[in-house]
Amino acid sequence: MQMSDRISSGVKGLNQMLDGGFIPGTTALVSGQAGSGKTTFAMQFIYDGAKNGERGLFITLEQDKDKLIADMAAVGMNIPKVKNVTIIGGSVGEIMRFRKLVKAKLEDFLDEIQEVVCQSKSKRVVIDSINLFLMLFEAEEDKRFALLQLTSMLNRLGCTVMLTCETQENLAMSWYGFEEFVVDDVITLMNVKMDHYFKHALSVRKMRGSAHDKSIVSYEITPKGLVVYPDDVVIPG
Amino acid sequence: MQMSDRISSGVKGLNQMLDGGFIPGTTALVSGQAGSGKTTFAMQFIYDGAKNGERGLFITLEQDKDKLIADMAAVGMNIPKVKNVTIIGGSVGEIMRFRKLVKAKLEDFLDEIQEVVCQSKSKRVVIDSINLFLMLFEAEEDKRFALLQLTSMLNRLGCTVMLTCETQENLAMSWYGFEEFVVDDVITLMNVKMDHYFKHALSVRKMRGSAHDKSIVSYEITPKGLVVYPDDVVIPG
Amino acid sequence: MQMSDRISSGVKGLNQMLDGGFIPGTTALVSGQAGSGKTTFAMQFIYDGAKNGERGLFITLEQDKDKLIADMAAVGMNIPKVKNVTIIGGSVGEIMRFRKLVKAKLEDFLDEIQEVVCQSKSKRVVIDSINLFLMLFEAEEDKRFALLQLTSMLNRLGCTVMLTCETQENLAMSWYGFEEFVVDDVITLMNVKMDHYFKHALSVRKMRGSAHDKSIVSYEITPKGLVVYPDDVVIPG
């Protein structure tokens, strides 16, 4: 955690809103409804590092690995070509194993993740999405403590972490309502209903230890990935 | 999943909003309130393939098979005449057997569906509706994992899947609030209350790995089935 | 279910909104708040058939039979004079017996209803209201499956069925939120709060296998029963 330079988000137009990028060793929450581009956002974060030689780990808890790679190709990321990306999870069998592991003993799951991080020498880690992980615990207190243990462990390993989080409403920062308090940064992706269409909008809602832009601005999912337009402010209904 | 052409939705006016149609091997969720035409929509998807020699499987979890065929005739689909459509479910006895199967061991139910898909050589599969399937599981986590297993299995078999989903509110994408995160595409059908009447409106809310139209446009249920008017935008209240 | 003519609703002004009437062998849900005239509506459906020689069965799950007959006389229906109407339920003792029957074994209750339908040779059946029946099951899944079994059985016997359903809000189609998906047609009765009074309004929200009017129009409860004014559109608040 002695690193001083910011970590680029990998999303064009966003870094300037983050005062340069993420602070190394911190955890960001990227939350949004279905169709807001959370997975693309998170993969851009990993891809950006990988292109510059920084190894990244993408843990997908639900999406098929092949489909994921195909989807990402459609938004300009050639994952197989980049050497530095490790993808784990994805197949139903693997997810089922994770479920059992977490439910039996959270520590064993954390140990396994830690081992993967160390072996892959990853400096950037994504968990897509955190909902599926939190769903495995019943009491809210256990969910929260599990999230704390997970992010704490990853940050202590020196990783900069991005968690995607599904939400139900545009202004909500998370699903359960506590995730935003555990992490360092919160970026919300919104599907703003304009009169007769939906428009993508983004806002940096929280950033510990840093100034940040407080505007609500538009973004698009283009063939080259998410692009943020920091000067195109949006007024949500 | 090596197919590259898009799969037509079978709904006039919609394909252009989907950038050509569905991506083969993906799952779409079609959600809407009662009276929005979900069943008609889903059958058009099957019917469209069948007319072109692509076999389809329609799994109805509640509606009587004869009634279903009669209803579809009223919107221009002569199911008995088309050879390539398999319909299963429908009778109370068959549904009761499904219930027992799913509750006893989900895997057995999935195996049976897989067998029907393979025997019927179906490339398009509809489940109408997914609510009844999800209702069989108690914990939200189990509901979600069951949905993942089901869609995962069908997509891996190479099927393009359409799930109908009942909703309570116009802007809601699903019943439980998580279904939209598991699938690849989400299309919402709305009964928009205009001043003194209800109007049908549709929106593509999510489409993984593809650009798509974000407008809210009108559609009608005509004697020739659902017709979408991509240029007639609607402003929901 | 080979009948081809439509079944008149018995409510003046409504048939034209239903494209002629109900489709034989289907189930309609008539939902509304207290004071909206659901019972009168349903009895008009039975009475209309009875006057034309078509036998009808009215199952009341709560209201006293004598009171019901007296109430109906006030809205122009002389039930005792018409020969073809069978009314069951109503007395506390009879309801208590139904409760026990349903809770012990739903099938026994369904068998009893089937027997009454067959013996009375009823072609139109009303259950007023469905809330009391659904209340007897705990899990939502059991409620829904029971409703499916009941309507399925009655429709297969060739009966055209009308279920009344209590609601809490004007735009709601049902109490539990799933009833509208099980039935073929949904008609909602509203008590629209105008500035300083309440006005009756009606809307056909769903009709499987048929075109229908989508307007929200006014109706009145007159000494001659419910009368719908299809041209007097109402704008609910």
Next chain:
Amino acid sequence: MQMSDRISSGVKGLNQMLDGGFIPGTTALVSGQAGSGKTTFAMQFIYDGAKNGERGLFITLEQDKDKLIADMAAVGMNIPKVKNVTIIGGSVGEIMRFRKLVKAKLEDFLDEIQEVVCQSKSKRVVIDSINLFLMLFEAEEDKRFALLQLTSMLNRLGCTVMLTCETQENLAMSWYGFEEFVVDDVITLMNVKMDHYFKHALSVRKMRGSAHDKSIVSYEITPKGLVVYPDDVVIPG
């Protein structure tokens, strides 16, 4: 139930809204928030009969009998002077006995009430309030069935019944949301928040077997009891 004349409500200005008064042998629900005058309303109903020689029974489930009589004196009713009013309930001891009775066996409680009605030869019966009675049952189904049994028994004895019902919101007809479906008539008392003060307003929401005024009109609690102003319409916010 062969009586043909209407029963006066005892509230000045209200009978004309009820098409003359209540239908003998029916049950009315008078619902409203705290401070809306439900108890005064209900006592006026009893007092009106008593002054004209018709015996009345007032069952209070919470309020002290002496306090009740004192409160009523302040709104112009001299209960002790009128011979025909029986008041039961009220003391903590008596309420506690009722609680035990109802919880042990509802039938015993109903028998006791029936005996009091018969011995006192009451033709009008008030239960103030029904909330406390319904609170004693856990399942909604049991609440509803108990209410049905109670009103059914009283109406069969020839009594015209008035139940007061506490509500939380102005437009709500009841506390639990089902009471209005069990009774014959519903009158809601509202505390309408005007700009900077609260105003009393009343509306007849339901009346089985009778036409009725659908306006929302003002009323006042005067030294001579509740007075309704049928021509002073109120627009609730």
Next chain:
Amino acid sequence: MQMSDRISSGVKGLNQMLDGGFIPGTTALVSGQAGSGKTTFAMQFIYDGAKNGERGLFITLEQDKDKLIADMAAVGMNIPKVKNVTIIGGSVGEIMRFRKLVKAKLEDFLDEIQEVVCQSKSKRVVIDSINLFLMLFEAEEDKRFALLQLTSMLNRLGCTVMLTCETQENLAMSWYGFEEFVVDDVITLMNVKMDHYFKHALSVRKMRGSAHDKSIVSYEITPKGLVVYPDDVVIPG
């Protein structure tokens, strides 16, 4: 309960809204959000009596006795100097004892309170706040019956009672939604959000056996306690 004069509220400007003051032997509920001055209000009621030789009992269920006295000094009440005020509760130990007492046997707690009232010869009693008392019972029915027993006992001893009640929203009369039905009078204290500041407002919502002002008026917490401005009406948002 033979007293005929009204009991002053002790709050300047309020008595005229109460038609002179509280009726002896009744119970008033003073409800409001945090920061609305409920404790100050209630102590003024006790202090007003004490200054005129009428003994008062203040039962605080949470606040430290010393802090309470210091707080009250800041709003112009020199409690130690006035002889007739008894304060019980307050210390954590004492509260813990109350908790055990109530949970073990409510009657024992009521007996203890009765004894304190009799020994201190108190004619005015405050419980600040009732929330903590009600929280000790699980079922709503038990909460309500306990409140009835408590107020009933105190009023029968001839005490005029004031209960403070915490609320979450401005227009709410209580926390659980039933307290207002058990008591005789309800006064709500509001923190009305004006454009860019909060303003205190008060309204008498219910007063059994008495006329009362129905306006919503402003009040302030001054160095001399709460002062009500009956002519400064407030329009809550």
Next chain:
Amino acid sequence: MQMSDRISSGVKGLNQMLDGGFIPGTTALVSGQAGSGKTTFAMQFIYDGAKNGERGLFITLEQDKDKLIADMAAVGMNIPKVKNVTIIGGSVGEIMRFRKLVKAKLEDFLDEIQEVVCQSKSKRVVIDSINLFLMLFEAEEDKRFALLQLTSMLNRLGCTVMLTCETQENLAMSWYGFEEFVVDDVITLMNVKMDHYFKHALSVRKMRGSAHDKSIVSYEITPKGLVVYPDDVVIPG
């Protein structure tokens, strides 16, 4: 508690809204959504005392101690340089020990905190955040009583206490809805959504035993910490 001078909040511009500062020996609640700067606010309170030789204890229940110190450096506080600040909690291990302690026996946890306070001779104590502490108790009553015991103990030791509290909505004073009633002062931090950006706003909602400003004013998180602008009023939507 014999101290008479006010305790500075450490936040520029705020003291004048608090009539000079906090009253010694009281407890303030600082509540706000994620990103509102609660931790910074609370540390400024400790830092302000420490710079003036008054020892402070900062109990963090979730955030890593090193990260916390780094974050605070970014807003102008050089914690390591100031001698008088004790920070406990933070590491996952320490938090896990707290959890076990509290769950096993709250008194043991309180004893440990008391010991730390006494040994460190702290006069200012912060708990950041109280949510994590309250989450450990199941029943609302237990949560509330635990909070009372904790604040009571700290105030009796002569400490002036600040608790941070996470909230979900801007106008909410707390998470559970009762915290604001237990403490002496409440300050809410809001993220007010202006048209197309978020703005920080603050309001003093409650202050026992003191006059206070009731405005809603803006504040910023600057490189020198939180700065309140008492004259820049904000109108929340």
